[in-house]
Amino acid sequence: MPYAKIIGSGGYLPPRIVSNDDLAADLASRHIETSDTWIRERTGIRQRHIADADMTTSQLATWAAQAALENAGIEAAEVDLIIVATSTPDFVFPSTACLVQANLNAPGGAAFDVQAVCSGFVYALATADAFIRAGRSKTALVIGAEVFSSILDWSDRGTCVLFGDGAGAVVLRASEEPGIIAAQLNADGRQMGILCAAGNVSHGKVVGDPFLRMDGQAVFKLAVTSLTKSAHDVCDQAGVSLDDVNWLVPHQANVRIINFLGRRLGIGDDRVVITVDQHANTSAASVPLAFDVARRDGRIKAGDTVLMQGVGGGFTWGSILVKI
Numbered sequence: 593m594p595y596a597k598i599i600g601s602g603g604y605l606p607p608r609i610v611s612n613d614d615l616a617a618d619l620a621s622r623h624i625e626t627s628d629t630w631i632r633e634r635t636g637i638r639q640r641h642i643a644d645a646d647m648t649t650s651q652l653a654t655w656a657a658q659a660a661l662e663n664a665g666i667e668a669a670e671v672d673l674i675i676v677a678t679s680t681p682d683f684v685f686p687s688t689a690c691l692v693q694a695n696l697n698a699p700g701g702a703a704f705d706v707q708a709v710c711s712g713f714v715y716a717l718a719t720a721d722a723f724i725r726a727g728r729s730k731t732a733l734v735i736g737a738e739v740f741s742s743i744l745d746w747s748d749r750g751t752c753v754l755f756g757d758g759a760g761a762v763v764l765r766a767s768e769e770p771g772i773i774a775a776q777l778n779a780d781g782r783q784m785g786i787l788c789a790a791g792n793v794s795h796g797k798v799v800g801d802p803f804l805r806m807d808g809q810a811v812f813k814l815a816v817t818s819l820t821k822s823a824h825d826v827c828d829q830a831g832v833s834l835d836d837v838n839w840l841v842p843h844q845a846n847v848r849i850i851n852f853l854g855r856r857l858g859i860g861d862d863r864v865v866i867t868v869d870q871h872a873n874t875s876a877a878s879v880p881l882a883f884d885v886a887r888r889d890g891r892i893k894a895g896d897t898v899l900m901q902g903v904g905g906g907f908t909w910g911s912i913l914v915k916i
């Protein structure tokens with residue numbers, strides 16, 4: 593049975609950078625109080641990239657995909673599977689993956705979206721891994737892409753300071769050499785209320801609440817406990833010790849969650865990739881963006897064992913253990 597090996601990665605961040613001070617000034621003009629100090633101390637976030645109003649998730653996804661294809665040194669025509677993880681698709685349908693496929697001018701293979709919010713990339717990677725292991729795909733593009741700024745309530749300081757926009761992608765190829773060595777996905781739908789955007793378009797109208805709502809403390813607790821167990825489970829599945837993990841690439845929601853998690857797993861700060869300070873929380877894009885940053889700056893190298901972890905609305909979570 594072939595492995596799914598990562599042969600390329602890429603990312604795209606919208607050029608407009610909004611610092612905490614910029615955001616605080618903007619909110620102050622609408623009589624909403626926040627500060628760089630509050631945001632940094634509670635979350636570790638210093639800035640975020642925000643898409644212009646006419647930028648769509650499929651565009652961000654396409655640019656990240658092109659960067660990943662170039663990094664892998666392959667043509668889009670070789671791709672026979674595209675999976676996009678997103679909670680901010682361009683349309684109700686067609687899927688964002690089909691729009692990306694059209695942009696890449698690579699028709700023919702399967703293309704579909706996965707919706708697991710901030711766990712979306714990990715879910716999509718596990719899905720592509722299963723396709724490759726089953727012989728149903730040889731070359732897959734797996735993308736996490738979001739314009740989360742479009743579903744934020746910019747008058748809710750408890751949520752609007754936390755998120756940013758962006759896209760990250762990897763190219764997977766069937767290989768005899770180990771790539772993804774274990775995957776582990778979970779959900780608990782009973783916890784849907786702690787993080788949701790419970791709106792829809794129906795009969796030509798927005799029904800329900802179109803904005804993201806969150807119980808931050810409940811999310812914090814559940815994220816730490818679920819990711820701790822998931823890390824142990826995926827390592828047990830692969831017969832790998834947490835000591836052998838060279839890099840933890842966790843979902844980038846909040847530096848305090850990441851620090852807690854690292855301490856619980858016995859993984860020191862020097863083995864944890866952090867981009868939340870620069871990118872804020874880009875939901876499904878956060879793990880592939882962080883992975884790409886650390887791969888390109890030379891921290892993640894061939895032969896390394898990398899633990900990727902996602903957690904988010906649903907409630908969903910999961911882990912992927914991958915040999916680079």
Ligand code: ACO
Binds near residue numbers: 905
């Ligand atoms: N600026 C200033 N004050 C603020 C802000 C802000 N942006 N937001 C909230 N506050 C105030 C609150 O109004 C409250 O004031 P009060 O005491 O007068 O009522 C005070 O700060 C404390 O609010 P809490 O919500 O209790 O703050 P907490 O310490 O829990 O921090 C946070 C909030 C950062 C969201 C925290 O709960 C957290 O990290 N949760 C994890 C959730 C997360 O990271 N979610 C990201 C998306 S989910 C995911 O990706 C998995």
